[in-house]
Amino acid sequence: MEKPTILVVEDDADIQQLVSYNLIKSGFNVTCADSGEDALRLLDQEEVDLIILDLMLPGKNGFEICSLIRSDQEHQQPPIIMLTAKSEEDDIVTGLSCGADDYVTKPFSPRVLIARVQAALRRKPETMVEDQEEDQESIAIHSMLIHRGRHEVTVAGEQIHLTATEFTILEQLSTRPGWVFTRQQIIDRIRGYDYLITPRAVDVQIFGLRKKLGKMGNYIETVRGIGYRLKE
Numbered sequence: 001m002e003k004p005t006i007l008v009v010e011d012d013a014d015i016q017q018l019v020s021y022n023l024i025k026s027g028f029n030v031t032c033a034d035s036g037e038d039a040l041r042l043l044d045q046e047e048v049d050l051i052i053l054d055l056m057l058p059g060k061n062g063f064e065i066c067s068l069i070r071s072d073q074e075h076q077q078p079p080i081i082m083l084t085a086k087s088e089e090d091d092i093v094t095g096l097s098c099g100a101d102d103y104v105t106k107p108f109s110p111r112v113l114i115a116r117v118q119a120a121l122r123r124k125p126e127t128m129v130e131d132q133e134e135d136q137e138s139i140a141i142h143s144m145l146i147h148r149g150r151h152e153v154t155v156a157g158e159q160i161h162l163t164a165t166e167f168t169i170l171e172q173l174s175t176r177p178g179w180v181f182t183r184q185q186i187i188d189r190i191r192g193y194d195y196l197i198t199p200r201a202v203d204v205q206i207f208g209l210r211k212k213l214g215k216m217g218n219y220i221e222t223v224r225g226i227g228y229r230l231k232e
Helices: 012-027 036-045 063-070 090-097 109-121 164-175 183-191 199-217
Strands: 005-009 029-033 051-052 080-084 102-105 139-140 146-149 152-155 157-158 218-221 227-230
Touching: 005 012, 005 036, 012 029, 012 109, 029 036, 036 051, 036 063, 051 063, 051 109, 063 080, 063 090, 080 090, 080 109, 090 102, 090 199, 102 139, 139 164, 146 164, 152 199, 164 183, 164 199, 164 227, 183 199, 183 227, 199 218
Parallel strands: 005 029, 005 051, 051 080, 080 102
Antiparallel strands: 139 146, 146 152, 152 157, 218 227
16 A cells, blocks of 8 residues: 655754654655745645645745645645644634644644544545445435545535535534534544544634535534534
């Protein structure tokens, strides 16, 4: 099996070397970029399976680079883990709203970072393990079609481009229309039981999902004090 390739976008040489060393030791291929602009050029030239993106970069910062990657639907959309010295809730929420799938704050444990990388790769749509009760390849509801294998969502025949996190949330809600999922259930499905994330970050993901779905987004209903459901 071919080793996954990780793109490390980090301008601090010591941190770049530390991250690269631990990734290579864990069996990954690694390519590096010293700036966001270099990272964008690399993405035009080669396929990567995941991006570790520093927030504080020369030139465009990590938020801007993440947004540019997610807005470019002609190119690949690998999972993005944001690596940042900022741990304030607003920065975390901003990163997730820009399209990041995960975040790790500095100083960080290399073991934790590797575990997050492995978890993000497992969550990639093409490698996602489905529950027995959800073994159908596609889900059709209202005018929306969700194809698990191809990680595609279409509304009235028009393709909607979602991040891996948004796709997983929509898939979860659509498997049981009318069923209310708590914010914690959504966090557990996306991140795993040991993942530290605030309910507010879930709300940001739902907001972005509704916006991308347009009128279909109105079917995602907020159940006050509990969570969310997809109307039948």
